[in-house]
Amino acid sequence: MAKASAVIKQSPEVISRAGPFGVVILAPRDIEPRLLEGSARLVWDLLSDWSTTENIAESLAELFGADHEVVARDVEMVINELIATEAIVVS
Amino acid sequence: MTSLGSPDQFSNLNFVAGVGLREISEYEIRDLEGMSEVEWTQFHRELLLERLVPLAAYALDRGALTASEIQRTQVTQDHSRSMSLALVLERRLLEVYSEMTFAGIDVRVLKGSAVARLDYPDPSWRAFGDVDLLVPADSFAAASEILTAAGARRRFAEVSKGFDSRFGKGACFTYADGLQVDLHRSIAEGPFGLTVDLSSLFNDVEEFEIGELNLRTISRQHRFLHACFHAALGDVSPRLVALRDVAEMLLIKKVNFSDAVVTARAWRAEVVIARAIALAWQRLDLPPNDASAWADTYSPSGYEERALRAYTSENRSYATQVAAGVTAVPGITGKLAYMRALLLPSRQHISGRDSSYWARFRRGAAALHQSRSSQ
Numbered sequence: 001m002a003k004a005s006a007v008i009k010q011s012p013e014v015i016s017r018a019g020p021f022g023v024v025i026l027a028p029r030d031i032e033p034r035l036l037e038g039s040a041r042l043v044w045d046l047l048s049d050w051s052t053t054e055n056i057a058e059s060l061a062e063l064f065g066a067d068h069e070v071v072a073r074d075v076e077m078v079i080n081e082l083i084a085t086e087a088i089v090v091s
Numbered sequence: 092m093t094s095l096g097s098p099d100q101f102s103n104l105n106f107v108a109g110v111g112l113r114e115i116s117e118y119e120i121r122d123l124e125g126m127s128e129v130e131w132t133q134f135h136r137e138l139l140l141e142r143l144v145p146l147a148a149y150a151l152d153r154g155a156l157t158a159s160e161i162q163r164t165q166v167t168q169d170h171s172r173s174m175s176l177a178l179v180l181e182r183r184l185l186e187v188y189s190e191m192t193f194a195g196i197d198v199r200v201l202k203g204s205a206v207a208r209l210d211y212p213d214p215s216w217r218a219f220g221d222v223d224l225l226v227p228a229d230s231f232a233a234a235s236e237i238l239t240a241a242g243a244r245r246r247f248a249e250v251s252k253g254f255d256s257r258f259g260k261g262a263c264f265t266y267a268d269g270l271q272v273d274l275h276r277s278i279a280e281g282p283f284g285l286t287v288d289l290s291s292l293f294n295d296v297e298e299f300e301i302g303e304l305n306l307r308t309i310s311r312q313h314r315f316l317h318a319c320f321h322a323a324l325g326d327v328s329p330r331l332v333a334l335r336d337v338a339e340m341l342l343i344k345k346v347n348f349s350d351a352v353v354t355a356r357a358w359r360a361e362v363v364i365a366r367a368i369a370l371a372w373q374r375l376d377l378p379p380n381d382a383s384a385w386a387d388t389y390s391p392s393g394y395e396e397r398a399l400r401a402y403t404s405e406n407r408s409y410a411t412q413v414a415a416g417v418t419a420v421p422g423i424t425g426k427l428a429y430m431r432a433l434l435l436p437s438r439q440h441i442s443g444r445d446s447s448y449w450a451r452f453r454r455g456a457a458a459l460h461q462s463r464s465s466q
Contacts, residue, residue, distance in 0.1 A: 026179070
């Protein structure tokens with residue numbers, strides 16, 4: 001599990017396709033492609049540049065006017081899953 | 092707005108295949124919602140077969156098509172699935188490409204991934220169903236061994252020993268997981284495949300990236316010519332996605348048409364380019380331009396007419412195309428070797444295609460007779 005302040009980014013090894021459906025990614029440790037929709041896609045898009053879980057949660061909470069803690073929990077869950085499959089790298 | 096509930100499903104598919112190539116007025120917007128369930132089912136199946144789902148998704152996204160929520164959901168899910176398949180194929184491509192490169196084989200990626208990534212506005216516009224690789228003739232056997240060692244199985248055995256590396260278009264390999272790799276020596280079967288300057292395909296290189304790996308493909312002009320070969324010769328009724336590739340490269344990617352024609356002339360294949368462009372403009376209902384005017388008025392040579400017949404006649408077959416290739420093989424010795432390979436194929440090859448040597452001989456002989464009588 002990465003710290004909320006850890007600097008993270010999409011792994012350059014991930015191959016992906018984006019479209020009206022969302023984005024499908026295939027990370028090094030993925031057996032099958034993974035579909036990211038809705039807020040998971042937003043998290044993924046924000047990770048095209050170096051960022052932190054904290055910053056991403058803050059951005060999304062502000063964007064949706066949602067409770068920061070709730071958003072932070074969701075974002076952390078998505079990010080931990082992406083780290084587990086090496087879809088994102090930690091600086 | 093035109094309802095797709097009309098019986099003309101053919102025209103509706105053509106419309107989807109042409110989306111994004113020209114401006115569409117509000118009167119041309121098509122409505123899928125007006126279709127009956129049967130019509131929708133049929134149309135949906137054709138979208139999948141013709142690999143047009145991504146274009147349908149973008150047509151819906153841009154408002155060129157309107158649809159019910161259920162129809163929209165189906166197309167969106169299909170698009171996601173087709174892109175997932177593209178990723179799985181690209182992962183296999185990376186594995187095979189790396190292995191071949193490591194073994195010293197000068198491999199080039201053809202069609203699918205290369206065209207999707209280099210010739211479309213976004214790779215998600217182009218679906219594909221297999222991996223296509225071009226290798227030098229003298230590396231064909233080594234490349235085949237790499238695929239076999241990785242668990243792929245060749246679908247049809249070599250016609251006869253040495254045929255692949257000297258005359259063949261290539262071979263198809265399938266894995267236990269269902270993925271397919273087409274290994275090419277040339278870009279077409281039969282006469283037009285035999286007059287392609289294969290060395291030029293390796294000399295003019297373009298690169299593209301998947302993940303962190305740079306892969307080599309053929310030049311833009313060669314990709315256009317290959318797209319034309321595939322569209323004009325690949326199937327009796329050309330796949331719409333193949334025609335779309337031709338139009339996309341000409342209209343959007345602005346391939347140098349004059350240079351392409353010069354190369355096609357050197358390959359004795361101008362008629363192939365003319366046929367592909369004429370079919371694309373007709374089926375996709377594109378406004379005339381210089382390329383389509385040239386294609387519509389192109390007058391093929393006697394050789395081109397005869398060669399084209401092997402691909403477009405009603406009794407088109409593998410044997411007919413291969414037999415028609417005799418005239419394209421240079422030199423008497425080469426022609427004899429080609430005919431010997433054609434008439435005396437290996438037992439493994441026959442067991443995959445024909446029931447017996449005799450059946451093979453009869454098909455080959457009949458094809459040769461037909462090819463000669465039409466000269």
